[in-house]
Amino acid sequence: MKIIICGAGQVGWQIARHLSGERNDVTVIDNNGELVRRATESLDVQGVEGFASHPDVLDRAGARDADLLIAATYSDEVNMVTCQVAHSVFRVPRKIARLRSSAYLDAIYSDLYRTDHLPIDVVISPEREVAEAALARLRAPSTFEAEDFLDGRVRLLGLVLDDDCPVLNTPLRQLNDLFSSLRAIVAGVRREGRLFAPEANDQLFEGDQIYIFSDRDDVERTLEIFGKETMRPERVVIIGGGNVGLTVARSLETGKHRVRTKIIESNRERAEVAADVLERTIVLHGDGLSSELLEEAAISRADAVLTLTHDDKVNILAAVRAKQAGAKLVVSLVNDPTLVSLMAPLDIDAYINPRSTTVSTILRHVRHGRVRDIYSIGDAEAEVIEAQILPTSSMSGKIIRDIDLPEGALIGMVMKDDNRIVKPNPETRIEEGDIVCIFALTADVPEVERLLQVAIDFF
Numbered sequence: 001m002k003i004i005i006c007g008a009g010q011v012g013w014q015i016a017r018h019l020s021g022e023r024n025d026v027t028v029i030d031n032n033g034e035l036v037r038r039a040t041e042s043l044d045v046q047g048v049e050g051f052a053s054h055p056d057v058l059d060r061a062g063a064r065d066a067d068l069l070i071a072a073t074y075s076d077e078v079n080m081v082t083c084q085v086a087h088s089v090f091r092v093p094r095k096i097a098r099l100r101s102s103a104y105l106d107a108i109y110s111d112l113y114r115t116d117h118l119p120i121d122v123v124i125s126p127e128r129e130v131a132e133a134a135l136a137r138l139r140a141p142s143t144f145e146a147e148d149f150l151d152g153r154v155r156l157l158g159l160v161l162d163d164d165c166p167v168l169n170t171p172l173r174q175l176n177d178l179f180s181s182l183r184a185i186v187a188g189v190r191r192e193g194r195l196f197a198p199e200a201n202d203q204l205f206e207g208d209q210i211y212i213f214s215d216r217d218d219v220e221r222t223l224e225i226f227g228k229e230t231m232r233p234e235r236v237v238i239i240g241g242g243n244v245g246l247t248v249a250r251s252l253e254t255g256k257h258r259v260r261t262k263i264i265e266s267n268r269e270r271a272e273v274a275a276d277v278l279e280r281t282i283v284l285h286g287d288g289l290s291s292e293l294l295e296e297a298a299i300s301r302a303d304a305v306l307t308l309t310h311d312d313k314v315n316i317l318a319a320v321r322a323k324q325a326g327a328k329l330v331v332s333l334v335n336d337p338t339l340v341s342l343m344a345p346l347d348i349d350a351y352i353n354p355r356s357t358t359v360s361t362i363l364r365h366v367r368h369g370r371v372r373d374i375y376s377i378g379d380a381e382a383e384v385i386e387a388q389i390l391p392t393s394s395m396s397g398k399i400i401r402d403i404d405l406p407e408g409a410l411i412g413m414v415m416k417d418d419n420r421i422v423k424p425n426p427e428t429r430i431e432e433g434d435i436v437c438i439f440a441l442t443a444d445v446p447e448v449e450r451l452l453q454v455a456i457d458f459f
Helices: 010-020 033-042 055-060 076-088 107-113 126-139 172-178 216-225 243-254 268-277 291-296 312-325 337-342 354-364 442-452
Strands: 002-006 025-030 046-049 068-071 095-098 122-124 145-149 154-160 184-191 194-196 209-215 235-239 260-265 282-285 304-307 330-333 350-352 370-377 382-388 409-415 435-441
Touching: 002 010, 002 076, 010 025, 010 033, 010 354, 025 033, 033 046, 055 076, 068 076, 076 095, 095 354, 122 354, 126 145, 126 243, 126 304, 126 330, 126 350, 126 354, 145 370, 145 382, 154 216, 154 409, 184 216, 184 409, 209 216, 209 409, 209 435, 235 243, 235 312, 243 260, 243 268, 260 268, 268 282, 291 312, 304 312, 312 330, 312 337, 354 370, 382 442, 409 442, 435 442
Parallel strands: 002 025, 002 068, 025 046, 068 095, 095 122, 235 260, 235 304, 260 282, 304 330, 330 350
Antiparallel strands: 145 154, 154 209, 184 194, 184 209, 370 382, 382 435, 409 435
16 A cells, blocks of 8 residues: 655654555655654655645655555644645545644534545544543553453553562463453563563563453453452542643543542643633642642542643653652653653653554554554554454454464454454354454564455455
């Protein structure tokens, strides 16, 4: 597939990194020549320096025979115009745009993106993706990562194993025997910085970061087995009242569980907007690093503190201060992936990477096969792929033992056509119509896609 990626920043570079390794013909456009050089020197891509919205630049990038254009520059307007030019001049069949401004995302204006108006096939909102990721952390507060699959019936949980975890040093095969009725499976383990898909005889050790697929109804039991408390936050403090913080606060206000929420925002104008929009949330104007203001927000009694400003350093420092003050759970928004290694030493419970969430969403609309969902793990170390098994897939009709899965891939959960959620074992038969969740290391994703590959009619 011939793909043009407009924007070589963090998101554009990661998308290019994923897709260029999968035998796609990828061209990257950016008006920053240094970013273009970084992409062409480190990835198997072509590069064009220039403004992506200019027709001559798109022409040089090969737009006349491109299959897909991804507009991921820092400007909403550039992304929108780029899609318009790609459609009107070059007839690019599929266009994805990243739009940040909430003004462009209001449901009442959704008609704007029709083909005869502004032809964008898929609109990606990083702010909404991040807000949903923050809410997922609150739904499973003892995890460092949480994501729903299979229509919300299966949850991927990321857990750090402490010294009091009751199942340390226990082979995974024995865990299945001890808790045979538990619908949960360990799909990935990160140990000493290396992520791998475990085998049945592998054991779990203190300090391991593990990824578990769990049936939604078994989440609490799964957390207990792995030594984690289950709690529902009742007092939440959000530091940062921008689009992300506002979206999270709105969701907490309209949720079925009553949550006492406070927002701290340093910008007076944004604080006033938040106060006008929100009904039950207390809005405080001031510096989220101020000890006095944190005390006024009763940070010591908070069940969860979310630091969601646009500044990574503020988010990290505010999270550290909140944790030291007694907050039970702190979650930070971190854009710079090089800062992620600081999370554990600073006792920050979980982090959200906007790049990872945006990349996951874009990949969902690019993959081969009937892919329903994609989730990127860590710094593009692995992916969770949710896909439907169609007749042309080489997996259809085979038991798992006979499927030639690569070493770094593991089938986590299966939803049958009668909507049953099945915890798979080597004898489980994968049938046409089944929906599978597959954990795969990045290097093994192309092989997994080959197993899922379907006829072009289904693409």
